[in-house]
Amino acid sequence: MKAYTLTGYGDASKAQMREVERPVPGPGEVLVRVRAAGLNPVDYKIRDGMLKPILRLDLPTTLGNELAGVVEANGKGARRFLPGNRVMARVGKERLGAFAEYAVVREEFLTDIPESLDFKTAAAIPLAGLTALQALRDELQVKPGFRVLITGGAGGVGTFAIQIAKHLGAEVVTTASQRGRDLVKDMGADVVIDYEHEKFEDVIDPVDGAFDLIGGETLSRTFGVVKKGGRVVSIAGMPEPRTATKDLDGRYGLAATFWFASLKFRAHAARAGVDYRYLFMHPSGSELAYLAEMAHRRLLKPVIDSTYPFEKIDEAMAELEEGHAKGKIVVTLDG
């Protein structure tokens, strides 16, 4: 089968389309014939080697973190889905493989695709949608009346985050360039700051919590606008000890590394009297079922910036790396 394969860490030349053996589902796993796969910044971060300290991958390996497709076969003990079922998933972090004609996925990471969603739309939901849900509902505990700042509202995660925060009853303040303004307004944002011309800390009232999608200097400025006792959840800053203990199976060696690496952000947070949490999202079929149902009921609208045929995945990756996508980039495979 064709698979977009990582042969070594580095630039775009390290990932190529190759003919590889079709994977075989092990116990509790399902073989899926992939019909569409979503792209995420983590795809090129993995390729670059940025995630090497966290993810243990044996190279060569097939890339790709999320998919939609049709069940082809079940491994031993996997019974929830039948051949022919339409399914979607954020695949396992240490067994990737969505950028291929067939992929193996643990049964508990899969959910059914509602009839009303096509493969392309379903493939755009898992990683970004789950990240937004876990950050806003579980980490920030957004409730009606909560005022949240979401930096980077126009991208893959941001477009889900605005909609989910609104669904949870929040008032949403977000940042976007002029190019993304109409989109984030359409998603439901109440206040939009043009980050190319204004600094949010100069113009907004304090918020109850913040979801940071940008990291770096933007994250540092975020601590100053969150009320004392509030929380900043980042997915783009620096991992901190709880990233290791809560999100990475309690890897205590990594917790010590993250303690040092996040010192600057934790010090900013402490000075502002807020909590700093870096979330590394987790796959979940049951949480994805919730998002799929929201999309089916038109309470959640996946936004697709562009679609490429699988054969042109190099071009899709290049567009993703430019960092200006409005919503998600998806590749499709022939049915």
Ligand SMILES: NC(=O)c1ccc[n+]([C@@H]2O[C@H](COP(=O)([O-])OP(=O)(O)OC[C@H]3O[C@@H](n4cnc5c(N)ncnc54)[C@H](OP(=O)(O)O)[C@@H]3O)[C@@H](O)[C@H]2O)c1
């Ligand atoms: N830790 C985790 O579990 C996890 C999970 C998912 C994602 N992430 C990370 O979260 C980040 C966002 O992911 P994504 O999928 O949303 O990325 P994305 O879709 O590539 O984001 C692109 C969007 O970001 C906007 N943008 C760029 N710089 C900005 C800035 N300074 N302020 C406001 N908006 C800005 C761009 O708008 P303009 O072009 O108009 O400027 C563009 O629309 C990435 O670093 C990703 O790796 C982490």
